[in-house]
Amino acid sequence: MIRVTRTLLGAAALCALLAPAALSSGAQAAPAVKPQPLPAYRNFHAAIYIAVNNAKELADKATFDREFERASRQLHFDKVYLEVYRSSNFATDAEIERVKGWFEERGITVAGGITLATGGEGGQFGTFDYENPAHRAECEKAVRLAAKHFDEVILDDFFFYTSKSPADIAAKGDRSWSQYRLETMRKVSQDLVLGPAKAVNPKVRMIIKYPNWYEHFQGTGYDLEKQSQMFDGIYTGTETRDPVVTDQLLQQYESYSIVRYYDNIRPKGSNGGKGNGGGWVDTFSTLYVDRYAEQLWDTLLAKAPEITLFNWRPMNEAKAVEPGERPWKDKATSFDWKAMVASYKPSGQAGDPGPGWGRAAGWSLEKIDKDLGLLGQPIGIASYKPYQSSGEDFLHNYLGNIGIPIELSPNFPKNADVALLTQPAAKDPKIVEEIKGNLLAGKTVFITSGLLNALQGKGIEDILEVRDTGRKVALHDFLNGYGAGNGESLNDPKRDNPPVLFPELAFYTNDSWGIIRGVANAKGFPILLMNRYGGGVLYVITMPENPGDLYNLPQGVTTEIKRYLQRDFPVRLDAPDRVSLFAYDNGTFVVQSFRDDDTDVNLSLLGAGVKLRDMATGKLVEAKAPDGKADAWRRQGVPARTEFAAAVAPHSYTVYRIEK
Incomplete structure (x- = not known):
């Protein structure tokens, strides 16, 4: 780490200059001053999580020196989370202090980590049984150990509850499992974590890291409503890994959208804390190295203030990273494998394995750091997911993957010019009245067919x-x-799209208007319905039964939906599936492709005569001539827009700026 080395040299030189004078005057030598950590990057902090087995190994000085040298040669980082407990494995006081001291001597901030888990079996995670006195005692012991040594402690994302022991069944009583677990984990948070930690160290900041499966949290006791406010801060699991082969099938856009959601749950400065502290990415289920880089980039495009790399082992192991299957390897992509390899600084020792995961991470972070300073604060279509809600699982991330920028919040978007409401909004008992309020204020509200179904007979x-x-x-x-x-027709004559299964919606002609429709055997079915109410407009979007079938719709369908949903949005993206748009309040935006091929896109900017600059080249993009299509009957009063053609390479992103 060049910057840290400069700090150490500067401190050493200063001590050398002052030492003779101090000794000659008979003064006592001043205590050694630990070098202060310098930011690894301009726009975010970078941390590495060290699991307890690695933490114990690092207590051997030779191991520490060898592994720190390889990790720091590949990757800038200014912080580590040193885990003291996981699955009945405790680090000792001596091991913790020894490793902590060695990192601090090198200018690295050290925080603590705990993983409250019991191992598991058959591929399933094992959690503590919080009706078991022995498990409760072990939980508290781990917390006290961490708080004893650190002023900041993070809980890795196993602080949930899956046990259904006889004691749990008896304690649950007539409550649902979700309600029992939510209430239990609130008490556990206070009685076994926060209370004991503060008793040991009143200054300690306890951070809870929430994982990526937020749609299902209430079922296992994770509480984004109350628990997130009890802790001194929260943290975000942004691991989306491979979207096809892993069992969760998390879409790439979630690495961005989940940060935005958690930011709105725990904003900076709320409850005297730092809010949502950052994002957390691992190397698991990564079939090609670009997928790892994408997770890092998307976490930081959401403006996470810190990125944590899980974990120490892949960042330092003496093993080369594999590129994986990359049919696009000869194209000019955002992750430049050849440039990454060329940037690696060999150790000079025989048997150097070459660049590992640490260099892949370092190169990716260096690249995104150059772009983040150009971007303002994220903006998107206001969408609402109440606490403890679920339904149309992870739909927002599929929408993000077809180019719709989403700003997800646990708060109803009152008076938002445009609001998008999906099935989880039905959890709010006042949702119909809130929709009416926006419509009567002259605003536009979009609801999905899933929400419509959930609100039938409830006032809609x-x-x-x-x-x-x-x-x-x-x-x-x-x-x-x-x-x-x-x-x-919205079909693509060059593509024979497969049939997509939709729910059938019934409506009264001329009361509602079918703006977009599907046709099957001479019968029409609404895909986008428009209904005027008060001074506003309510749209119903019929969603495919499988949200993944959004990728199978003709591009013309998704583009037309966006023309209504993003009518007044600063930028609109017309592109195939799995191309995302990230927009910011300073007129910048990012287009990112998760596709395996080169992709042509159209960019529609609000306003006549506006200009578009590609920030990678610094050049203006030439505007397209108006197509002259006579569609005023379809979009009365639509504001003028300027169109641009662009292209994006496979698994790549481009930063643009709108100029007047």
């Missing part, structure tokens, strides 16, 4: 008479437009 009929019939229909052909003689 007072706004519009549209219902889910319970029947399903497979649609292959799609059209837009309404009114006699209007409409055009």
